[in-house]
Amino acid sequence: MHDAEDILATAAAWHADGESVAIATVTATWGSSPCPAGSHMVVTASGQIAGSVSGGCVEAAVADAAMQTIVNGRPVLLDFGVTNEKAWEVGLACGGKLQVFVERLA
Template identity: 65%
Template sequence: MSDSEDILATAAQWREAGETVALATVVETWGSSPRPAGSRLAVSGSGRMAGSVSGGCIEGAVAEAAQGVMASGTPRLMDFGISDERAWEVGLACGGKLKVFVEPLA
C-alpha cells in the first residue's frame, strides 16, 4: 500500500467512526517545494492529521483551512509561496511555491 493509499484509508476509517474529514492535496508546485504534487494530508474534525503537504512549514494553515472546509462544505484552493529573501523568516525555507486543494471528504 502506498503512502497516499494509507492516508486515504485512514481518512475512510475516521469517516466510518463518525468524524468529519477534509483532504488536502498538493496540486501544483514551482521551484523548490518540500512535497511533490499529489502529496496529501487528511484532517479530522477532532484535529487528527495523517500525511503531509509541506514537511511542516504550512501544515498548520492547511489544517486550519480544513476545519473551515468541513464546517462550510465548500472546497478551497490555497496558494503558498515566498521570496527566497523571506523564506527562512517565515518557515518556508525551501523558497518554493505550491497550491493545495482542500476538500471535504463525503
C-alpha cells in the same frame, strides 16, 4: 511518512467511524518543495491529522483551512510561495511555491 494510499485509507476509516474529514492535496509545486504534487494530508473535526503537504512549513495553515472546510463545506485552493506574505508567516522560506486543494470528504 505514509504513502498516499495509507493516508486515503486512514481518511476513509475515520469517516466510516463517524468523523468529519477534510482532505488536502498538493495540486502543483514550483521550485523547491518537500512534498510532490499528489501528496495528501487529512484532518478531522476532532483534530486528528495524517500525512503531509509540505514537510511541516505550511501544515498549520492547511489544517486551519481544512477545519473551516469541514464546517462550511466549501472547498478551497490555497497558494503558498515566497512572494506570498502568508507563506513567510507560516515559514515557507524554501524558495518554492505550493498549491493545495482542500475538500470535505462526503
